Amino acid sequence: MPGVELHAECSRCFGLCCAALPFTASADFAVDKPAGTACGNLLADFSCGIHERLRDEGYAGCTVFDCFGAGQHLSQHTFGGVSWRQEPRSREPMFAAFPVMRGLHELLHYLTDALDRPETAPLHADLRTRHTELTSLTEQDAASLLALDLDAERARTGDLLARASTLVRSRPGPEHRGADLMGRRLSRADLRGAHLRGALLIAADLRDADLRRADLLGADLRDTDLRGADLTGALFVTRPQIAAARGDTSTRLPGLQHPRHWESG
Structure with a gap:
């Protein structure tokens, strides 16, 4: 159904997964990186310098991450296309809002899946209402996103998804x-x-x-x-x-x- 984009377009994002999130040296990441610090492979244009070699270079964890479109939404809509490099004061709120926006987009992904199932027709009205509510939350400014109780939104959505699951699985x-x-x-x-x-x-x-x-x-x-x-x-x-x-x-x-x-x- 119409709404926010749920597929990542890295070319329209300010490298948020490469800067906002932490990772620990392990089988998935070659080095430690604290939250809020840009990865050493992040280039000036926010692209990845080793994108085609991530697994070979020890960054398998990057290849399994998906922001569900939250990165470009936060970059281009919430912050109006002005990056954290252009406006350093936006760095902290932008990085802090990224996980919240990703959580909302992930919930919208699940709701879209449920709405695409003919078996869930008895729930379509409720699913659409919830989809509209969450879409509205993604339109908020950074301060409102940071004040959001994401766990509560997950719980409300989860109950509805459980009902949809029962219908699809039938037996x-x-x-x-x-x-x-x-x-x-x-x-x-x-x-x-x-x-x-x-x-x-x-x-x-x-x-x-x-x-x-x-x-x-x-x-x-x-x-x-x-x-x-x-x-x-x-x-x-x-x-x-x-x-x-x-x-x-x-x-x-x-x-x-x-x-x-x-x-x-």
Whole structure:
């Protein structure tokens, strides 16, 4: 439905994910970087100097991040296209507002997914109302964004998404909400309509598993083996989740492209 952009366009952003957010030296990042400090790879035009080599240079974490369009919205709308380099006084409020705006955009992504499902027709009026409310919040100035209770907005939206999930899954499958399934062998498992919201599936073996219509909102798919898995119609799946997993061209995804690193993995 009409509203804010939910796909990141880095060329219209002031490198907010590269400057506002912290990262710690690990398998995902080559170095430590505190919040509010620009990454050493961020160029003067806010592009990344190693964008095509991020994984080779030890920045795999950057390749699984998605702001859901929050970066360009904050840069071009909230701050009127004036960067934190042009106006240093905007640096602190811009960086602080970025996670809030990203949270709102992520919620709008989930609501859009729910609205795209014919099974949720009985909830479409409520879903549209909530979508309009959150869209209005993204139009606020930085001070209002910083005063926002994002947890409360998540809770209100989450209840509605749970009702949408029940309608889509119709005949619910296995109940694994918030379950610790780290490293679990689930190859070829029948997880159709499964409730996997918030489940820990780190390094789980889901090769050739049937995840059609499963609810994966907030599921941790880091290093999850999805080769040959079928996620057709799976609910609330995001690009960061898929990018953090392992898969191949036989993995069937719900309207998302296969990450480039899968093809070489």
